Every structure is written in C-alpha cells, then in structure tokens.
Amino acid sequence: MTLFFGNEIYRGSSYGDWHPLRVPRVSTVMDLARTLGWLPRERFRVSPRAKPAALHAWHTPDYVAALQRAEAEGTVDEDTKARHGLGTVSNPVFPEVYRRPATGAGASILAGELLAGGGRVHNPGGGTHHGMPDRANGFCYLNDCVFAILSLRRHGARRVAYVDIDAHHMDGVEHAFADDPDTLLISTHEEKRWPFTGALSDRGLGQVFNLPLPRGLNDDEMAQVRERLIVPAVARFAPDAIVMQCGADAVEEDPLSRLTLSNNAHMDVLRALLPLAPRFLLLGGGGYNPWSVGRLWTMGWGVLSGAEIPERLPPEAEAVLRALEWRGNRRGKAPPEHWFTTIRDRPRGGPVRAEVTDRIAALGARIRDMPAAA
Template sequence: MCDSLEWLEADACREAPQAAPEVLRRLHDAAYIGALKSASELGRVSPEQRERYRFGTMENPLFPGLFERAASTVGGSILAAQLALEGKVAFHPAGGTHHGKRDRASGFCYFNDPAFAVLTFLDAGLERVLYVDVDAHHGDGVFEAFAGDDRVACVSIHENDRWPNTGSAGEQDPRTLNVSVPWGVTDDEYNVVMEQLVLPFATRFSPQALVVTCGADALHGDPLSKMELSNGALWRAVLQLVEAVPASVVVGGGGYNPWTTVRCWAGLWGLLSGREFPSELPQHARTLLEGFDSDLVDEDEMEPFWRDSLADPPMPGGTRPEVVELCKEIAGVHGL
C-alpha cells in the first residue's frame, strides 16, 4: 500500500536483519530458542514441545520459515532503535510481538521484539525509556520483561475482559500505567484517556526514548475486539507521543481485519514520514484493497470506506460515566 502511494523511496527503507540465537538469548531461554529453530526446520512439533513451549498450536502455529520470520522481527526492532538513536523515527510494522515470553510462545508471538527495541535503547546508556502499547490486548510480555527496572516505564491502553486478562485498573505502580477500557470505547473516550492519563504520565517520566506498539485491532471492524476507534484516533495518539520524545520506534502488533490494518499502518507511515495524503486513493491502491479476503469478516460487515480511503470517518460518541470514573480512579493512584 505504501509503495502504491509512492511513499517508499529507497533511502526510507531498511531490510530487517535476522537476530542471531546469541542475541535472542538476552531475553529468551536457550532451550526454547533451540526447540523453535528445530521445529521450524523439521516442519513438525513433538507433543512435549507443544506442551512445554506452546508452539505448534492454533494460537501459535508452525509454518514454513517461522524461525527466520520471528528472528527477523527481533532484528528489525533492534535496527529500528539503532536508527532512532541517530535521530530518525523508525516504523517497523512487522514488529509488535508483545506477548512473547522468555520460555514460550503466546498470542501469535514467538519472540518479544518490542522488548528488544527497549533493550537497545538501554544498551546505549539511556536511563528513561517509555513503552506504550495501544493494541487492544495488554502488552503482558513487555511488562514482564522489564518488571522492576526503574529505567523503563510501561503504559498499556487495552480492552477490559480481553485475553490475556492482565493489566487491570488495579495493577498500577510508579512505573506502570494500565488503562483497561470498557467495550465499545470511542474516539472521544480514547482522547480523554490520552489527555488525562497517558500524556501526563509520559510527561512526568520525561523519557529519552519511546517504543510504541500500535496494534490495529483496537479499530472499529476488527473481529478480535469490541473497541470502536477510527484509525485517526490511533494516529493522533501515536503522533502525540512521538512528537514529545527525542528517539522513537513504532512497531505494529495485532490486526485481524486486513482492510483496517493495512490502511491504519500505511496511513501511520504517511504521517510519521510527513507525506501528503491523496484526496482519494489511486486505482491500484483500491485494487489492492478490493483483492483482500478474510474468513473473520462477513460481507455485510464491510464498510465502503475500507476500500476507497486511508482515513476512517471519526467515531465519536461522547464519554460514558464508567470511562470518567476509570480515569479519575487511575489518576488518583498516580497523582496525575
């Protein structure tokens, strides 16, 4: 999509390198790395591996090139942080595997690439790195990776009562901000969360670098959440954060509606790189969108603008009392 809009000049792109096993071992168990590599090469998983490491399941499937893909996702996030340290804003949409655990796969995530981006900033000597997760699902793997590390502050805005069922409003500490929003959250409510909680928390922490996981599954029309955001709300949230921090990495994340996901991430790249949006998509871009298919999205659920525009119409709706109370409760805990 970015290529069809002529937004990918040669000097704007880098190829993600594959992280070597010794690099992966900084955050992942050696036995797990070896088992995943072996299973990927053999094309099969033993019952013992499936039980212990949780891959080879419907949630974490085995497929050709799995290890190379997962390791390159990590390599891309490391490279993105290195580029950000040079003063660039780096966008790595294939990243965002924020559920990956030290010794097992989780939620389509085999390694935890956002955590490697954070680690790259810390290796450079930075002392305040902010991680913000706007995926519909809580960024549990990254939170676990840096629990107790005062150099890292973690923020997650995610849907309440949604897998992995972590990050409740009661899970707060001076370096952790969890905002579990109710089902049906709208642009208006998201803006309130950003203005009253996330931005004040970030300002007080005064980060030297930022990693954002921008999952597209928080958007209206995604089959794996009940959030009702426009892509404009996510774009605004990411840009507000990036504009306030010297070095920024933005990675992808979840997204289970191909039309909303591609348009969200393409538009995000356009905004991050200062592109001019076309008044209407060129025919080859519309042809690309028209060629998508998904077993998770029924034809009667399709929105006309998914095929002919990058930007969604706004999803207003006011602010419900439960969102007001949630913000008040969390702000009180953090003194915001």
C-alpha cells in the same frame, strides 16, 4: 532520520488457512506506501533476521533452539508443546515459524541502534508483545518489543516509555519491565479479554499504568485517555525514547475485539507522542482485518514521515486494497467501498462514559506522584 523496516518474508508467510494471522498485513503496508509515493528507496530498510545469540538476551537458549527445530522439522513433540507453547491452536508450527518472528525482532534490535542519534522508525512487523522468555504466547513467538527497549538502552537511551494501544494487554512486556523504574509502561486494552491480565490496580515496582477499557470504546473516550493519561504520564516521565505498539485490533472492524475506535484515534495518539522524545519507534501488533490493518499502519507511516494524508486514494493505491481477500470471514464477502477508496476512517465519536473517566482519574492520581526525571 525516518526509516521503514520491511521484508518479503511477510508476503508469502501465514500461520495457516484457519488462523487469524492468515491475512496479509506488512506486505499490504509496503505496497500501499509505495503506491502513495511515501516509501522512497532511501527510507526503506530490509528487516534483518536476529541471530540466536541476540535472542538469548530475553529468550532462553532452550526455547530459541526449540523454535528453530520446529521450523526445520515442521512439527514438535508433546514435551515441547507443553513446555514452550509451540504447536498449539494459537501458536502453530508453520514453515517460517522461526524466521518470521526473528525478522520482526531483528528489525526492532537494529532500530534501537539506528536511533542512537535520534530519529523515527516504523517496524510494522513488530509489536509481538505477548512472547514470554521460555514460550510462545498469544500468536507471539519472540517479543520484539522487549528487544526494542533493550536495544535502545544499549545505545544510550536511559529512560524508555512504552505505550501500547492494542486491544490486548502487553503481558510479555510487563513481565520484562514491571519492576524497572527507568521504563514507563502504559497499556490500554479491552477489559475481560485474553490474556485477562493488566488490571487497573497492577503497578509493579516501576512505572506501570494499565487501563482496561469497556466494550464499545469510542474516539471521544480515547481522546480522554490520550489527554488525561497517556500524554501527561509520558511528559512527566521525560523519556529519551518512545516505543509505541500500534495494534490495529482496537478498531471497530476487527474480529477479535469489541472496541469501536476509528483509525483516527490511533493517529491522534501517535501525533501527540511524537514531540515528547527524540527517538521514536512505531511498531505494529494485533489486527486481523486486512483492510483496516493495512490502512491504519500505512497511515501511521505517513504521519511518522510527514506525508500528506489524501482524502481519497489514487487508483494505484485503491488497486492494492481491492486485491485483498479475507476468506472465512463474512465481512470479507462484501467489504464496504470506503475500505478501498480511503485510508482515513470517519471519526467514531460518542458519549464519554463515567466508567472510563473514573478509571482515568484513578491513574491520574498516580501520575502526579511519579518522580520527575532528574
């Protein structure tokens, strides 16, 4: 079973004209995958909206009610803003402020159920890893990553590995599972970047591996991270299920990070992880350049579903990318031609710096000390 979760709510929904999440993302992935012939009807599922009772498994009832009230009223009072982080610059009130995140959470919850017998699911509307139990945080109103792990557990996965290669640290997911020995948490993220958590020394009481990485991280350095940290740790943990958060903000063209990966680096991590567990859930995450996000997450679906990645996109797929706009960003004024004509970036290799290998080595010693699965 290989399924894709999508929903038309993402097509017309935006955090606002000035917000980084004003750009289309999930709708681009749906359109691009369809024009490539990768999304037949039998593999597509409409993402359901999670009900408040389901959301109470992680978020407080007061917060869920405040989120619903914010959508109904179109505003929040100062007390709600202070307590729940709603109506701020990062987490604005917009017309679908409850329904949109509840749709992403609903897909991750249902994915955990459908994966009970094994399989692969892509939920590009997921990956909102910053959400906290009682407040919105970092553009994330509900933490679908947490719900994915809880749902997989509820449907028979005893050990879950969560691998997060977003440019930003998975603070909300770590808050939920740092002390759980049956959840492996791996986060690679840019150092000295918001939320300024995820230090190399952080380990919780469970299996937590944080790897802050320097600016300018290239594909060859990420290959070292993959082969010496991510794959060995997941293989030793021997999970029943893997959740991979595939944030596209670690690629070179993203405006909110200073990492310089190509989308090949993300796909190489995905390919390496796929054989390591019978249940696999691929999530979206960060990513604020509409072309790089659409291309990366669509290629992720292609890898997940076994499609052949073309060297050049067919005219119908190219038209999807040429129709995108990125107002308010200088790169949107004159996009390079390959953003329209290809789905795979050129590799972005480079020297492997000692500061990268030294940090990997520090975590490698901890991998050897991990208790093997019973």
